Amino acid sequence: MTTTAVGQVDGKTPEDRAQAHLGLTLLALCAAGLVVSLQQTVVIPLLPRMIVQLHTDVAGVTWLFTAALLSGAVATPLLSRFGDMYGKKPMVMVAMGLLVTGSVICALAGSLPVYIVGRALQGISSALIPLAIGIIRDTFPRERLVSAIGIVSGTMGIGGTVGLLVTGLIADHTQSPHPVFWLTAGLGVLATVLIQVSAKNNGVRHGGKPDFIGAGLLAGLLVCLLLAISEGPRWGWGSGSTLALFAAAAAFAAVWVFAELKIEQPLVRLQLLVGPQSLSANLASFLLGFSMFGAFTLVSNFIQTPADKVGYGLSGTVLSVGLYGIPSAALMTFFSFNTGRISAKIGPAYTLSIGSAFAGLSMGWLAVSHGSGTDMIIANVLQGTGFGIGYAALGTLAVQHVAMSESGIASGINSLVRTAGGSIAGAVTGSILTAHVISGGHVPTESAYVASFATLAVGAFGAAAVALWHGLRHNGN
Known part of the structure; x- marks a missing residue:
């Protein structure tokens, strides 16, 4: 080992090594984020095939997607709280x-x-994303926070789209879904090793007790609500079972709010959920999550619908779903690395509004025109632009107004409402598709898809409007 100058070892200063370590940490967090978002979507292209393999229907198999979102919605604030503790x-x-x-x-x-x-x-x-944002706030210098948070947040959309492509490539060679899950297990192990060797456990510990009562009440609320929405068409919206579930969801919600207000250290501090700046950021997150996760499932099913048999669809394979998603993945990657500069100039709220508007245009396009592969490519270009910009900006908007000591839980709450939005989107679109089927079968009508695309477009445009309102009130921040 040679010393080339004061403070240098092998030509590298301590500052150089610190910067290199930050780069490795960011790479590890991005890798883990990609695996997490990939696991959320790898199952989506397989759902039509698994309906037959598992002897179930659309509503039943949709729970393979919804179950992951539901558990994530409950676990995210809990693990975020543990992270602060x-x-x-x-x-x-x-x-x-x-x-x-x-x-x-x-x-x-x-x-x-x-x-x-x-x-x-x-x-x-799913709790990894807010935890990763918390690590960035604890570790990175202030001048790199916006870009680093934007990159990690942007991996959600990138990994989701890559997951569709990977699943398609595997499914093109086998009918079994098992290899897809072996792949996520292997990638998960690699990402875990990267985190272990690179990330530092910095940050102040705040102590306290976990709010398991709040977590249980939140789980009950979400399960009752999603079950009522997904099974309503089959049971009947006015049936005793459906109404009882809605009533139970309302009761859980009331008790949960009461408990969170009374407990000394709540799972979700309501000020961070509905405070002056938190409310609009969380509402935008909910609506954008509703549109994004709903789009993944809906588009996959539509592409695989056989046009020669039902009169609409693109007659694609599982691989086709991934191939159509390539423009979206490429644009999400590009914007996740570049949105930080946009946010620094105009503010994350206005940036989020622009991204959400593009996402709304994507679903709006499919609601109006969906008869060819060209339509799907155009929609995916708009989608990749929208979600790439939107999610990168959302990570910053969620935490910039809170103290460093609350960054983990604030990001966790924002992820909770985004994941809850995705869970509800799966139940809502599944409900629409189940309620309107072609006579004599179980295949949804074309109008059911149009209604679902339009519903997701409204959600994304709603997020754009909320973000714009937030920006006008708080000077773009």
């Missing part, structure tokens, strides 16, 4: 460990209930 890096390792465990269970599963259990364990890893 015990350190964010250990909670990241827990989340990745559960992702690997759930992946192995799905890789060995042979029935719908076992798949749902595995998917629920995988979904807990």
Whole structure:
């Protein structure tokens, strides 16, 4: 070893090594984020095939997607709270460990209930994104925060689209869904190793007790609400079972709010959920999550619908779903690395509004024109632009107005409402498709898809309007 100058070792200064380590940390967090978002979508192109393999229907198989979102919605604020209490890096390792465990269970599963259990364990890893943002705030210098948060947040959309492509490539060679889950397990192990060797467990510990009562009440609320929405068309919206579930969801919500106001250290501090700046950021997150996760499932099913048999659709394969998504993945990657500069100039709120508007145009295009592959490519270009910009800006908007000590839980709450929006989107679109089917079969009508695309477009445009209003009130921030 040679010293080339004062403070230098092998030609590298301490500053150089610090910068290199920050780069490795960011790479590790992005890799983990990609795996997490990938596991959320790898199952989507397989749903039509698994309906037959598991002897279920659209509503039943949709729970393979919804279960992961539901568990993520409950686990995200809980693990974020644990991150503030015990350190964010250990909670990241827990989340990745559960992702690997759930992946192995799905890789060995042979029935719908076992798949749902595995998917629920995988979904807990959704807490990684807010934990990663917390690590960035604890570790990175202020001048690099916006761009680093934007890059990690942007991996959600990138990994989701890459997941569709990877699944398509695998499904083109085998009818079994198991190899897809072995792949996510392997990638999860690699990402976990990267996190272990690169990320530091910085940040102040705040102590306290976990709010398991709040977590249980939140889980009850979401399960009752989603079950009522997804099963309403089959049971009847006016049936006793459906109404009882809606009533139970309302009761859980009331008790949950009361409990969170009374407990000393709540799971969700309501000020961070509905405070002056938090409310609009969380509402925009909910609506954008509703549009994004709903679009993944809907577009995949539509592409695989056989036009020669039902009169609409693109007669595609599982691989076709991924290939159509390539423009979206490329644009999400580009904008996740460049949106930080846009946000620094005009503010994250206005940036989010622009991204959400593009996402709305994507679903609006498919609602109006969906008869060819060209329509799908145009929609994916708009979608990649919208979600790439929107999600990168959303990560910054969620935490910039809170104290460093609350960054983990604030980001966790924002992720919770985004994931809850995605869960509800799956139930809503599944409900629409189930309620309007071609006579004599179980295939949804074309008008059901049009209504679903339009519903998702309204959600994205709603996010754009909320973000614009937020920006006007708070000077773009």
